[in-house]
Amino acid sequence: MKKLVLLLAILLSLVVFAGSFSIPVIAGQVEVPVVVQMGKLVDMLPEDFEPDWTSLRILVEGVEVPFQIEDVDGNGRISAPDYLVFIAKGNTQIVVQDAPGKAVVYPKAFEVVKDSKGWTIKAVDESIEAVVNDHGLLQVTKFGSVKAKLVDEVGIARVSGWYNSTYYVDGKLGDHHEETSGAFRVVSLKVLDPGPVAVCVVAVLKSEKFNGLKQELVTHLFKNGDILVDNRFVFETYADMMKLQTMITRPIIPAFDDTLHILPVFRRLVWADQLNITPYEYWLQRNAITWVDNMPYITFPAGSSMKPLWWGATYIFASMERWRTNFSPKGKIGVAEILPEIPVVPADYKKWLDGDTWVYESLEFRDGVFKWMPGEFEAYPSTTGVYSMKVEDMPNRYKAGDIVQHLRLYSIYSAKSVEEAIKFIEAKSNSFRSLKIGE
Template structure:
C-alpha cells in the first residue's frame, strides 16, 4: 500500500515538474474602448522569470482576463532568426493580460494572420492596413498617408530628430567651439534601415543613422506601428566621441495641418511656462490673455488655431520654454481626426529655473511637435525681472562653459514617444479621450506571479 502511494506521488511530482510555468501579469486602468499597445523585451522577461527557470521561449502564450488567447508577435530585432534577449514581444490588450512561459520543450509558438502588408517601392516602404497606410522613407521615418478615406500627409516624420551643435569643437582643449551646424535625421548618413516582418499586432522599423558633421553622434530608431493607430517611437542617441550639442530634440511634423488649415492645437494647461513668469503671471493667465483657454470637465485646457503663432511674448515659436505635459494634439473638426503625441510616463517639472530650462521641454514651432534639449538662451531672458541675471550672458566662453550640452563617448540619451491617430466628434470629446487614453498608456504595469 505504501509502495503504491509512493508511486502515485512520484507520478504526480513528475507531472507538476513537467508543467511548471512562469506568469507575468500586465495591467492598466481601462478607460476607453480601445486596445492598449504593449511591448516588452526578452531581456526584461528573463530578468523577471529568472535564469534558474528552464524556459522554453517558444512556449509563450498571452491570455486575457477570461483565459482567451490574445494574438501576439515576436520581433527578431537582432536578425539572428531565433529568440534572444534583444527581441521584443508585442501585443494589445484591454485592462489585463497574462504572459505565460512554460518549461515544456514540446511547445511551439502560436501563429496568427498578419494585420498589415508591406510593399517596397524604390527606397521606401508602404505599410497597408484596413484603416490606415503608413509610408516609411529611406531614413526609416514613418508618415501616415491615409486614414480611412482621408489621404495626404496626415502625420509626418514620426520620431525624426532636430540636432544642432558645434562641428569640430575643441573647446575642451583650447576654448574654440568650431562651426555651428544644424540638421534633422534626413541630414544624417544612413547606416542601416530594416522593416521587419509584418505581424498580427504591428510592423517594426529599425533605423541606424550617424552624423558626419558631428562625428560620434549616432541615432538608433525603433518604430512600432501598432494596429490601434498608435506608433511607439523609441529614439536612442549614442555617443562614441566628444560632441558639443546646442539642440537635441525629437519631433513629428505636419500633424493634420497639411490636410486641414483649420486644425486646432489642443493640450493640457502647462504646469510651468517661462513666458508667463516673465509677465508675473501663470500659464493660465498667459493663455487667457490670448483667448485660448477651454474648460472640459471643469479643467482648463489650451486650444488655438494650429497654424497661428498666437502672438508669442518674444521669438517666433508659438510656445517654448514650457513644461512637457502628458499629451498634445492637433485636431481637425472638419474630419473628426486628430494626431497626438503621448508621453509613456508623466514628465518631471523642475523647480529651479536653470534646471527647468536646461532639461527637456516642449516647443511648438513651424507646425512641428518638438521636445528635448535646447541650449540657446535669447537675450530676452535678461529683459524681464523674473529671468534677469539667471543665465550668464552670451559669449563663446560662456556658451562653452555654461550653455551647451557636453557629451562624451559612452553617453546615451533616450526618448520614447507615442504618436497616435484618433477620431473624435469635437475638441471636447478629443480632450476627454486623450486624457483617458494617456491614463491607460501611462498606467500599464507588470506584476510577477
C-alpha cells in the same frame, strides 16, 4: 513490467505538473502598446524556470489576444534583443510554460512592399496606410476612412551644436555652429516582417555634421493607430550640443485647415513668468482656453503663431506635459503625443532649461534640449540672470557613452468633437502612464 509502469508514472507526472509562470502587465482601461525585449522578460522569470517559448500566450482580462516576437538581430531564433509586442489594457498576463506547447500562428495585420524609395505599408483590413522612407522615417497616409498625409517624419532628429568642439581641452567651442534636421547617414535599416499586431522599423543613423553622434530609432506602427517611438541619441565622443530634439512634422495640418492644437495648461512657460502671470492667464489673454470636466486646456488654431511675446514659435521654453494633440473637428481625426511619465519641473530655472522642454513651431512637435538663450531673458526682471548669456556657457556637454532616450507614443485617433478628443486622450495617456510589467 513494474519498472515500465514506474517509468510511465514518472513521465505522466512530468506532464501533469509542468510548470507555468505568469508575468502581470497592468494598464488602464484604454488599449496601449507594449514592446519589451525578451532579455528583460527572462529577467522576470525565476532562475530555475526554463521557458519553452512555443507555449507563450498573452491574456487580456482572461481572453487570449494576438502577439508577435520580432527577430531584431536576425539570427533566426529567440534571443535577448528580440521584442515581444502586443496591445494591453486592464489586467493582462504574459503566460509561459516550461514544457512545449503548440505554437500559435495569428494572421498578419499588415502587408509590406519595398520599392526604390522605401517601403509601403498597408493594413490587411485597409484601415491604415503608411510609407517608410530610405532613412526609416514613417509617414501615415490613411487612417480609417480618412486618406491624407496625417503625420510625417515620425522620429526625425533635429540637432545643433558646435562642430568639433574642444572646449574641455582649450576652452574653444570648435570650428563653427551647425544645425540640421535629419542630416544623418544610414548605417543600417530594416523593416521587420509584420505580425498580427504591428510592423517595426529599426534604423541606425549617424550624424553627417557631428562626429560620433548616433541615432538608434525603433518605430512600431500598431494596427489600432498607435505609433510607439524609441529614439536614442548615443554619443561616441565629446560634443557640445545646443539642440537635441525628437520630432514629428505636419500632424493633421495641412490636411485639414480647421486643425486645432490642444494640450493641458503648462506648469511653466517663460513668457508667462516674464509677464508675472500664470500660463493659464497667458493663454486666457489669447482667448485660447477650453474647459472640459472642470479642467482648463490650451486650445488654438494649429497654424497660428498666437502672438508670442517674442521669437516666432507659437510656444517655446515650455514645460513638457502629459500629452498634446492636433485635432480636426471637420475631419474628426487627430494625432496625439503622449509621454510615458510627466517630467518634473525643477524649481531651479537653469536646471530646467538644461533638460527637455517642448516647442511648437513650423507645424512640428519638438521634444528635447533647446539651449539658445535669447537676450530677451535679460529684458524682463523675472528671468534676468537665470542663465548665462555667454555662448560658451549655453551648450549641453556630452561625453563618450552618454545616451539620451526619448520614448514617445504618437496615437492617431477618431473623435466627434474637441471634448470627446480631450476625454479620450486623457484616458489613453493615463493608461499609458499606468503601464507596469512584472510588478
